[in-house]
Amino acid sequence: xxxxxxxxxxxxxxxxxxxxxxxxxxxxxxxxxxxxxxxxxxxxxxxxxxxxxxxxxxxxxxxxxxxxxxxxxxxxxxxxxxxxxxxxxxxxxxxxxxxxxxxxxxxxxxxxxxxxxxxxxxxxxxxxxxxxxxxxxxxxxxxxxxxxxxxxxxxxxxxxxxxxxxxxxxxxxxxxxxxxxxxxxxxxxxxxxxxxxxxxxxxxxxxxxxxxxxxxxxxxxxxxxxxxxxxxxxxxxxxxxxxxxxxxxxxxxxxxxxxxxxxxxxxxxxxxxxxxxxxxxxxxxxxxxxxxxxxxxxxxxxxxxxxxxxxxxxxxxxxxxxxxxxxxxxxxxxxxxxxxxxxxxxxxxx
Amino acid sequence: xxxxxxxxxxxxxxxxxxxxxxxxxxxxxxxxxxxxxxxxxxxxxxxxxxxxxxxxxxxxxxxxxxxxxxxxxxxxxxxxxxxxxxxxxxxxxxxxxxxxxxxxxxxxxxxxx
Numbered sequence: 001x002x003x004x005x006x007x008x009x010x011x012x013x014x015x016x017x018x019x020x021x022x023x024x025x026x027x028x029x030x031x032x033x034x035x036x037x038x039x040x041x042x043x044x045x046x047x048x049x050x051x052x053x054x055x056x057x058x059x060x061x062x063x064x065x066x067x068x069x070x071x072x073x074x075x076x077x078x079x080x081x082x083x084x085x086x087x088x089x090x091x092x093x094x095x096x097x098x099x100x101x102x103x104x105x106x107x108x109x110x111x112x113x114x115x116x117x118x119x120x121x122x123x124x125x126x127x128x129x130x131x132x133x134x135x136x137x138x139x140x141x142x143x144x145x146x147x148x149x150x151x152x153x154x155x156x157x158x159x160x161x162x163x164x165x166x167x168x169x170x171x172x173x174x175x176x177x178x179x180x181x182x183x184x185x186x187x188x189x190x191x192x193x194x195x196x197x198x199x200x201x202x203x204x205x206x207x208x209x210x211x212x213x214x215x216x217x218x219x220x221x222x223x224x225x226x227x228x229x230x231x232x233x234x235x236x237x238x239x240x241x242x243x244x245x246x247x248x249x250x251x252x253x254x255x256x257x258x259x260x261x262x263x264x265x266x267x268x269x270x271x272x273x274x275x276x277x278x279x280x281x282x283x284x285x286x287x288x289x290x291x292x293x294x295x296x297x298x299x300x301x302x303x304x305x306x307x308x309x310x311x312x313x314x315x316x317x318x319x320x321x322x323x324x325x326x327x328x329x330x331x332x333x334x335x336x337x338x339x340x341x342x343x344x345x346x347x348x349x350x
Numbered sequence: 351x352x353x354x355x356x357x358x359x360x361x362x363x364x365x366x367x368x369x370x371x372x373x374x375x376x377x378x379x380x381x382x383x384x385x386x387x388x389x390x391x392x393x394x395x396x397x398x399x400x401x402x403x404x405x406x407x408x409x410x411x412x413x414x415x416x417x418x419x420x421x422x423x424x425x426x427x428x429x430x431x432x433x434x435x436x437x438x439x440x441x442x443x444x445x446x447x448x449x450x451x452x453x454x455x456x457x458x459x460x461x462x463x
Contacts, residue, residue: 030411032423032430032432033387033407033411033432034407036386036387036388036429036430036431036432037386037387037388037403037407039429040386040387040388040389040431041388041403044388044392064403065403065404069404070404073404073405073407073408074407074408074411076412
């Protein structure tokens, strides 16, 4: 079998296309072997005197396979990221990213408090985008490093071993296995996390930024203004509210640590609900809680119609009605929680 | 009633999976004497074992990387060719695999009869 000039060019082009897709390590050796095997096949198919035309060779090459498929068979895996990185990647996504995002959240909160609550909307969206950005940067950056290692340094992949992950996988004790969790005790991991985020923000607002942030927000003269609406009688309850929010934070932390509702967290929750009910009850007897300052509203650019409308709303004393409603709802909820806690306690004693 | 073509499609898929597990044994058993890629492909074809070049050639390289085969480029022929042959470890492993296969065959035959 001989190759015509055009056939030889076609063969060279085919081999070049295969070579470009082969793994970098040992590429020259692989392509030499592929060429040898291909020529062996052609020699076996055609007589020694026959000159192979371009179209005959093309047909043979098509039988041999596309350059992509021939090269693909020499890759041990076509994964963009080697499976060996899976555990390490999981560790980054589930442990490192949450820690860094939590740190960014804390730093943003502190900087917001230090700034005296300036530009609350901008700060909030800025903080959210920073948290999302940092998470994506870590995950994306790590993925790029792993893709580069997988593609260009496959030898390194085999050498990578995350020792403590392997140890953890192999070494386990019966005593360390989790206790079976009743479906009523189960909590989703995101519940305490969301609770911690929301309660942290609430606590910061209650303790440091109540006057700056809480009230009616009004946009005029290209700026946002706050018109305070809460009286000193209401503000007298802020320390109690802060204690209640702080206790909820503790409850969230306990639930996050235990990954379930325990007897302790159930009774703790009953205590918090009782405190909440007490605060609402005391508020109902505390006199005037809201006051709409019409002069201040007009000073901040609220139109006369707007001021009139808001005054009517405030005369209706909607907060008191809301507190009555809250008292009923919280009362029912407290009874439910007490019943559940008592039942669980009885089950535990049994 | 299930169409015979549908059944055949499933059988093809499952039997390919079954064969995949035995390819190493088949290839190693033919490399007690030295062979180059195409010669082994022909040898297996002649014996009725259907294997594609895409599977065979990379597998020979992989078995060499795993330490079961030695390979050598021979340049004294009209064209250079790479020859593969079992080394000492490969021979020992092949012997053990043969034994394992015979035992498994007996068990599976007993289970599936």
